[in-house]
Amino acid sequence: MATAVTERTGLEVRLEGLSRHFGDVRALDNLDLTLHPGELVALLGPSGCGKTTALRLVAGLDEPDAGRILVGDRDVTHMPANKRDMGMVFQSYSLFPHLTTQENVAFGLKLRGTDRGAREKRAKEMLELVGLGHQANRYANQLSGGQQQRVALARALAIEPSVLLLDEPLSALDAKVRAQLRDEIRRVQLEVGTTALFVTHDQEEALAVADRVGVMNKGKIEQLAEPETLYNQPASHFVAEFVGLMNRVPCHVADGRVEVLGATLGAREGSLPSGPGDALVRPEQLEVAAAEGGSGRVITVSFLGSITRVRVRMPNGSELLAQASGAEAARLAADQVVTVSITAADVLVAPAD
Amino acid sequence: MSRTPRQQRARRLRTFRITVFVALGLFFLVPLISMAEYSTRVNGGGRSGAAWAALVTDPDLRSGILTSLELAVLTVVGMIVLLVPTMVWVRLRVPKAARTIEFLCLLPLTIPALVIVVGIAPVYAWVTYFLGNSALTLTFAYVVLVLPYSFRALDAGLSGIDVQTLSDAARSLGAGWFTVIARVIVPNIASALLSAAFISVALVLGEYTFASLLDFQNMQVVIDYLGKSNSQASVAASLAALIFGFLLLLLLTLVGRRRRGEPAVLAPTPQPGQEG
Ligand SMILES: Nc1ncnc2c1ncn2[C@@H]1O[C@H](COP(=O)(O)OP(=O)(O)OP(=O)(O)O)[C@@H](O)[C@H]1O
Numbered sequence A: 001m002a003t004a005v006t007e008r009t010g011l012e013v014r015l016e017g018l019s020r021h022f023g024d025v026r027a028l029d030n031l032d033l034t035l036h037p038g039e040l041v042a043l044l045g046p047s048g049c050g051k052t053t054a055l056r057l058v059a060g061l062d063e064p065d066a067g068r069i070l071v072g073d074r075d076v077t078h079m080p081a082n083k084r085d086m087g088m089v090f091q092s093y094s095l096f097p098h099l100t101t102q103e104n105v106a107f108g109l110k111l112r113g114t115d116r117g118a119r120e121k122r123a124k125e126m127l128e129l130v131g132l133g134h135q136a137n138r139y140a141n142q143l144s145g146g147q148q149q150r151v152a153l154a155r156a157l158a159i160e161p162s163v164l165l166l167d168e169p170l171s172a173l174d175a176k177v178r179a180q181l182r183d184e185i186r187r188v189q190l191e192v193g194t195t196a197l198f199v200t201h202d203q204e205e206a207l208a209v210a211d212r213v214g215v216m217n218k219g220k221i222e223q224l225a226e227p228e229t230l231y232n233q234p235a236s237h238f239v240a241e242f243v244g245l246m247n248r249v250p251c252h253v254a255d256g257r258v259e260v261l262g263a264t265l266g267a268r269e270g271s272l273p274s275g276p277g278d279a280l281v282r283p284e285q286l287e288v289a290a291a292e293g294g295s296g297r298v299i300t301v302s303f304l305g306s307i308t309r310v311r312v313r314m315p316n317g318s319e320l321l322a323q324a325s326g327a328e329a330a331r332l333a334a335d336q337v338v339t340v341s342i343t344a345a346d347v348l349v350a351p352a353d
Numbered sequence B: 001m002s003r004t005p006r007q008q009r010a011r012r013l014r015t016f017r018i019t020v021f022v023a024l025g026l027f028f029l030v031p032l033i034s035m036a037e038y039s040t041r042v043n044g045g046g047r048s049g050a051a052w053a054a055l056v057t058d059p060d061l062r063s064g065i066l067t068s069l070e071l072a073v074l075t076v077v078g079m080i081v082l083l084v085p086t087m088v089w090v091r092l093r094v095p096k097a098a099r100t101i102e103f104l105c106l107l108p109l110t111i112p113a114l115v116i117v118v119g120i121a122p123v124y125a126w127v128t129y130f131l132g133n134s135a136l137t138l139t140f141a142y143v144v145l146v147l148p149y150s151f152r153a154l155d156a157g158l159s160g161i162d163v164q165t166l167s168d169a170a171r172s173l174g175a176g177w178f179t180v181i182a183r184v185i186v187p188n189i190a191s192a193l194l195s196a197a198f199i200s201v202a203l204v205l206g207e208y209t210f211a212s213l214l215d216f217q218n219m220q221v222v223i224d225y226l227g228k229s230n231s232q233a234s235v236a237a238s239l240a241a242l243i244f245g246f247l248l249l250l251l252l253t254l255v256g257r258r259r260r261g262e263p264a265v266l267a268p269t270p271q272p273g274q275e276g
């Protein structure tokens, strides 16, 4: 299958100071982002933070109020979409209903004047690449949602785009197909070597497929980093809370030290400088142990396969989510009195809310 | 054997249906059959196709029919060229204007034809001045006349597809605006387009008021005029127009049913035939 695709390396894509306003809404606010050649960057953020807007600007389907977009050495900011050579996969189903799967994939090539033989050959190869070689003569309404998105991917790749843009291509699919297809998208992208921008609001999806993840908030990128860095060293409390599960534990900061749950830890960069705040602690950094005279009380114990999640109510009324391994979890039950301690060496402290 | 109330009800319903069907059938068929009978009658007994032959031999009638057919084609072309790009553009770029456009397109429906004619008569003085005195200049008036019906049909067709996503997809694959409309939008609203076109044809073939008052000789005007001298030929022409309109609507229904993957879209159907 891999031989079907010509060996290419992607282009660098740079967004510089992009802004886009809709009336009073600042959909994008001076956004900077650089994608290295061949890299897959995921844009992750809550609904309405401007992800689609950013993607549409890159695709040329909308124009920025300010800023530049560079692909390779070319400034494409004001180039119309149909001249940009970008493959795009949309959130909603976008196959042309009057064309078969194969004709859909060949559409872009037909517009480029590729002759019929070459066109059909390429369309077949692309369909093979996404595992739908046997469905060439079907119409969109005869395909499942997952299959339609695969065809859309094949169609976007058939034109050998300089950049591949994916706008939540999996959000309409159920969880299982989603996980499968996202891995497949990643495999295909690596195989083709195209620079890709993948928009999603699903953090698991972003962390699983991307080389780097950009977390967006209110039209800006809060942090752009590798998935591990993003998870372990979030640059802001927005990122910390948006990516992965996070507890807020009341604490006190002074002189770069944090007092929390009876322990004194280091304060991470970006923390509140001093005063009372909330320490952001992941469930796996909280240890729960059954103990007489402990301050917490177990609310629920949920067995999730490899791990067990324990929900604990603290004396101040707040709830904490902790993670326990099999042996410890077996001894816990609802209403049990427990102690909760932090295993991390340093924490990020956010202003209390 | 006694029947349950339910069976009785079903039976009564069936009787009612058949009665209605027969009554309506007679209501529509009797005039048509009478027209056919009258148009082929020969004084003193026997049948003759002379009146029907006049459809092609009578120079006035023939030119009236040709004019109306040409007008129908031009109107359909004008309507499509005007409406399709506009409606697509409004959907994509200025959705706020959608209400205004709809209001404008439906306006001719609310104004009596007579009033419109009086209003556009001065405009036609200019049209004739620039484009000559051809009956085909009626195309402009007719495009306005068919606007409400074709708008409804096309609107239903466009609502059935995701115009925004399809055109975004096509553009990112390299299609310019013309290609987007011609190769992506149009094929996917084909049955709505057909429906809009057929309705327009039926309307134009039955149009009398505009042509008569603006002093052009289209089919209906000639039919009306002939009614005084050769009433049989006039009736034959009316019947032919009715049958043609009926066949168009039938075709429309069949086409709408046959197309797969796309909902059959039928516009509100105006009654084809004479107004005068
Ligand atoms: N065409 C438009 N007209 C007016 N406002 C718009 C338009 N497009 C986007 N917006 C606004 O801009 C903001 C960002 O929208 P955008 O679609 O980029 O969000 P998103 O991050 O893709 O969200 P989601 O995850 O829900 O898709 C939103 O507040 C939205 O209401």
Ligand SMILES: [Mg+2]
Binding pocket: A051, A052, A053
């Ligand atoms: Mg979006």
